[in-house]
Amino acid sequence: MNYNSTRNNDLKATAAQAIATGIAPDGGLFVPENVPALSIFDFENLRKLSYVDRAAYILKLFLTDFTDEDIAYCTKGAYENTFEKNQPAPLYTLNDNTEILELWHGPTCAFKDLALQLLPYLLTTSAKKVASGKETVILVATSGDTGKAALEGFKDVDGTRIIVFYPNDGVSPMQKFQMCTQKGENVSVCAINGNFDDAQSAVKKIFTDADTAMLLNENGMQFSSANSINWGRLAPQIVYYISAYCDLLKKGKAVDKTGFNVVVPTGNFGNILAAYYAKKMGVPIKRLICASNSNNVLTDFLNTGKYDRNRKFYTTVSPSMDILISSNLERMLYELCDRNDKLVTDWQTALSNNGTFTVTDTVKARLDEIFYGGCCDDEQTLRTIKETYNKYGYLCDTHTAVAVSVYNNYVKETADDTVTVIASTASPYKFSASVLSAFGESAPEQEFDAVDMLNAKTEVVVPQPLSDLKKATVRFRDICEKENIKNTVLGYLNIK
């Protein structure tokens, strides 16, 4: 199967090329030429498999230039013995019709691990196939969790270097500590004075800058991306929605006739886009509920058809969703306008020139059929953490709480009692101070004292990877201005 750019149907690439380069040379995103459909027979097979084997089964459909051995090597490396209890994506039953899809049992305690444990394998395998022989430089802009998950996935991987930029005041203390203590000889971490959108825009610009590409080329290097603009990030995320469907069936939930809803706390639109692809492949997802925090650009977009990033940017208690430019929406729009590359290009040009665009009535009608968009502010987020804990004894993190809150509103509004899967994207211990404040407690200054306090209060077990960090030492303290990201990158790579 081939891939093409969302901005040019004639710009083709193999899966290996798409993954090795990360972003299309015209600034578009790579998408598969067609989305494979799963039959009843496929689901019968998938149900019986372990997570690793489900991943292999599904990835094979998308990565047709990978051999079976390649795929097995990648999926085993990524998912065997790296997740707690060897269960990368277990379902936790909250009540009769609500299941929590816990995606944070990996090495960095956020859902990004599901994709970023696999991506280094996909990328190095792809690089071999593309046969460039070049060192791959992974550039990451992070709103907190991607950075750490990418560092952990790529640390000391032969033939790769990784450089991470994060907004200095836009991540939680635990997220910062996780990144700044990162081990590995091929890693660099730098704070920027700016927000996530600044970091992401600067990084995207470096990717498509011809001069920089040439400089790297002369030095035997080549950029790639570990952000969800890389198809190699998206494909692994489709797997867990298909896996969740299989597990619902195993639990005896009658979701075949009615379908089920999926709620996703959303930032860059990667996670929910993966759920959309799963739906397109045949998973009976009825409604995709897109949950945002106060940066509710997507809620407004889904309600009006007008995307408008010209608005106040809020720093919230769910920092990984503090985003106003949701990159992966481009892939969604491309699918919904029947792969009209010209339209997508116009919208993206308008977005970068004026910060806004409006979709056609046809696309808006399709969005209405598939999505529900909702948002909640910090106060509601914190109230939801407390209420969910008091009612069910279940402690969720701030991002998951946004999803739970939006879902509760959705049920009030629609009285829809369809079985619903809520994606839970991080461990509450990555945001201890905020979670404590939900219970009216003010957190101690030291991060690990806050962790201990939350643990004492709730008796919820602290994930091993976070408690292990207590002994780690800080290695990275660099800060740069957003205008200087390019020079900082060249500096880390020793290119003059």
Ligand SMILES: *Cc1c(COP(=O)(O)O)cnc(C)c1O
């Ligand atoms: C990245 C992240 C999100 C947002 O996911 P997108 O794929 O960017 O929409 C939500 N919650 C957490 C904890 C995250 O790390």
